[in-house]
Amino acid sequence: xxxxxxxxxxxxxRGGQATPAPPVGTALGxxxxxxxxxxxxxxxxxxxxxxxxxPVVVRVYNDRSFEMETKSPxxxxxxxxxxxxxxxxxxxxxxxxxxxTRSQLEQIVQRKVNDLNARDLDHxxxxxxxxxxxxxxxxxxx
Numbered sequence: 001x002x003x004x005x006x007x008x009x010x011x012x013x014r015g016g017q018a019t020p021a022p023p024v025g026t027a028l029g030x031x032x033x034x035x036x037x038x039x040x041x042x043x044x045x046x047x048x049x050x051x052x053x054x055p056v057v058v059r060v061y062n063d064r065s066f067e068m069e070t071k072s073p074x075x076x077x078x079x080x081x082x083x084x085x086x087x088x089x090x091x092x093x094x095x096x097x098x099x100x101t102r103s104q105l106e107q108i109v110q111r112k113v114n115d116l117n118a119r120d121l122d123h124x125x126x127x128x129x130x131x132x133x134x135x136x137x138x139x140x141x142x
Contacts, residue, residue, distance in 0.1 A: 003061040007031055011056050015049030015073065018042045031060040038066065045070050052077040055115075071115045075131045078108045089136025100132055101142035 009027050018024055020035040028035060038058070045068075046054050052073035059067045080087070082105075083098035109125050118124035129139055 003063055003065065005059055006062050007060045009058045009060065011058065012053045012074065013042065013046075013056060015046035015052045015054045016043050017051065018046075028058060028060070028066075031066075032064045033058075033060055033066045034064075038068065041068060042070070049073050052081070072112050075108065075112055075128055076135060078111065079128070079132050079135060079137060082108065083137055085137075088134075092134055092136045095136050096138055097136040099138040099140045101140055103142060105129065105132070105139060 009031075011023065011027055013024060018039045020029075020039055024039065025035055028038060042056065054073050055071040057069045057071075059069075061067075076088070079100060082100045085098045087097075089095035089097045105125065105128060109121065109128050112128065113121060113124045116124045116127055118127055132139055
């Protein structure tokens, strides 16, 4: 009998820090997959993104096997890391909490371009710049 897709579950989990506890256990436990195996594979794949939120899509099949697709870390987390801040501004038009340089922005765009719904690099750059502005970050030359 061929494998049939039972569910597709989307999660945001901190890179390298997944555990079988909620939210992972709650979302995936009901499908009967081996949570220990999922946690081990996820932590191995995301060990370079330690502490950043990493989107993951888990496809669960009827024989309790699964496939996992990890995406690049969330743009807001990458921007906070580049700016060296803990969180964005509360009132963004007035408050500026930090700044990122164009070169830092370019690095983030290169990392995120495959996961963004952008037609080219310029469009991806504008998406990331908008995210930075909405967090209260200034984009400066450098």
